[in-house]
Amino acid sequence: MSEKSESDHFKGWLWKWTNYIKGYQRRWFVLSNGLLSYYRSQAEMAHTCRGTINLAGAFIVTEDSCNFMISNGGAQTFHLKASSEIERQRWITALELAKAKASRMMENDESSDEDGGMVIVDTPPNGDLVNQVNQSVDSDLRSTLRLLASKLDDLATCNDLISKHGGTLQRSLAELETQGKKWHKAIIHEREHRLRLEETVETLAKQHNTLERAIHAGTGPPRSDSKIDEKENDNNVSEDEDDDDEFVDASDKGFTTEFVKTHKKSESTASTTSSISVDVSSVKDEVAAIARKQSSVKIRRTQIPDKPNYSLNLWSIMKNCIGRDLSKIPMPVNFNEPLSMLQRLGEDVEYAAILDRAAKCTSSQEQMAHVVAFSCSNYATTLYRTGKPFNPLLGETFECDRREDLGFRILCEQVSHHPPAAAMHVESKDYGPNSGWTYWQEISLSSKFRGKYLNVCPLGVVHLKFHASGNYYTWRKVTTTVHNIIVGKLWVDQSGEAEVINHTTGDRCKHKYFPYSYFSRDTPRKVSGVVVDKNDKAYYVMSGTWDSHMDAAQVDSVNYSNRSKPAYKTLPAKRLWQKYPLPIGSEKMYFFSTLAVTLNEEEPGIAPTDSRLRPDQRMMEKADWDLANELKQGLEDSQRARRRKREAEAIAKKAAGQQVELYKPIWFSSKKCEITGEIFNVYQNEYWECKEKADWSRCPSIFEVQKAPILQSVTAAES
Missing domain, CATH: 2.40.160.120 (Porin)
Structure with a gap:
């Protein structure tokens, strides 16, 4: 994430290509006064700089949605990668502005050097007040004109950047809107799937209670209306078909990782709906048989008394047992x-x-x-x-x-x-x-x-x-x-x-x-x-x-x-x-x-x-x-x-x-x-x-x- 502290300062994290062994490494970059410097961390700024490139005369090349390159035509070239396309665009804009400003400063310095670097005005020995005032006004006007020219150059640079990268920004915004719509649809789908699962769990809970009552009664399940049984069984078929998708994940370091979807469906699934809805009595007979079989199995306990809260210092017992067999x-x-x-x-x-x-x-x-x-x-x-x-x-x-x-x-x-x-x-x-x-x-x-x-x-x-x-x-x-x-x-x-x-x-x-x-x-x-x-x-x-x-x-x-x-x-x-x-x-x-x-x-x-x-x-x-x-x-x-x-x-x-x-x-x-x-x-x-x-x-x-x-x-x- 980058941040802008002042008008001519920009800093943040970027990924810098190091070599073929280590690849891209995360570095802290600082843009200041036309110079782009980088460090391994923010704390390193106080004592060590890993590298600096002067943007005056450098060229900036955008490679893809996140990557870009900066080179001064000599031995210094930075291959960089941002965390996102928007983040890259922020850096490109800051770098282009800093480059334009650095170029203007270099031109001004060169023109000043050609003029001797200093203007000396001779005045009469006694001094002419009117001439001094005119010279002061001319000096202020020249400063104002230089400032306005600088602002116009900044505006021209911004206009160039907008015309150059405006289309990319618009595409990024459109892509973000499209992804937002996709996530919205995915959330709606997951919500509907959760509701179906909740209905399935509720149905299974009802069936479980029916079986438990049948087991305790020992003579089969309690009587229920046939139409209700048909409806519940039909619902079970459709819901079970939704739940037949099973996802497994096989992963381990050094092994190929794949996300696999397997669809498990028995051969009898296609005819399940009709058979269940037509012959309800056979289903009741089957449930009764299961209940009779399970009634012969001992009902096991499901809990034991809670562990009391006894406080005892384990170290007080074991401090004299170091190196000994505890058995x-x-x-x-x-x-x-x-x-x-x-x-x-x-x-x-x-x-x-x-x-x-x-x-x-x-x-x-x-x-x-x-x-x-x-x-x-x-x-x-x-x-x-x-x-x-x-x-x-x-x-x-x-x-x-x-x-x-x-x-x-x-x-x-x-x-x-x-x-x-x-x-x-x-x-x-x-x-x-x-x-x-x-x-x-x-x-x-x-x-x-x-x-x-x-x-x-x-x-x-x-x-x-x-x-x-x-x-x-x-x-x-x-x-x-x-x-x-x-x-x-x-x-x-x-x-x-x-x-x-x-x-x-x-x-x-x-x-x-x-x-x-x-x-x-x-x-x-x-x-x-x-x-x-x-x-x-x-x-x-x-x-x-x-x-x-x-x-x-x-x-x-x-x-x-x-x-x-x-x-x-x-x-x-x-x-x-x-x-x-x-x-x-x-x-x-x-x-x-x-x-x-x-x-x-x-x-x-x-x-x-x-x-x-x-x-x-x-x-x-x-x-x-x-x-x-x-x-x-x-x-x-x-x-x-x-x-x-x-x-x-x-x-x-x-x-x-x-x-x-x-x-x-x-x-x-x-x-x-x-x-x-x-x-x-x-x-x-x-x-x-x-x-x-x-x-x-x-x-x-x-x-x-x-x-x-x-x-x-x-x-x-x-x-």
């Missing part, structure tokens, strides 16, 4: 969230629908792209989750059977206490020898407090197998960092490099989780990578963020001019994962997702070692943190007592020459992986059978607290 340090529940680490593991498969889609992929590279998107979705819930999960007790378990609504069931068990390690096994709904998928892992956490931040490094390998194709995948998780431990608001970041490998086909995808930086221009929480086959041929470019979405763009061609960083030209991208919105009021519920809210929900028939039966965790969820801290201390003391008992028994057996058997998990057993060579615990396929028989004889009593007063207080609180 070995007892922490109050004030820093926890009412879920155990086993339940947090269950959140890894919140987006298991991606794996269901991946199982249907005919291309192993396309399936790999889905698996990478799924691995990134594991971190979707961690952005605001600064609370620490409860450390599971040894032998603690967690089951989550959500086959009817989410399509999977989970079993987790704490298989080691020092070091802490948890084993996890997940099966899809259609799990079988030749169908569905299995997901399993044994993971332990190494957490180190570094003063300003806390590093949590997951140890262990994640395994995934699709039974129909036999494709076997593995990958490792990246580092989680919690910042602002000492001062400020806590925030979480994921960083590091990960590699998903298909050991069956040799496909792999190296992708990077970019650490957040205040000074980086990259998208925050960015993840990017490339899916390649065993011959390093690129198939898909993966891009997105670990807290929001992941896209896959098929590679069309590759430019290997830069071997270290090839450039990929891609086809339109496809969104493989999109984060679900958090439930309303999640900021008061530890920022739990919709799935996380249900994980600690009380449920009958579960094992007595299940995390949902932990008394300290239950009391924390009910906002009784004082009692929760007492219970937590009691449970940890009981666990230490059991460990000392096992150690004493082992010493006695060893002294008696008997074989000493280490702790054995309940539902998992150690096995060497044929793919990775690691020793880890795998599921023994017995838990769900024991649950059907209600046989929990092998489960230890791990939630018994030794302190009787605490048990009495828990009983009183429950009652």
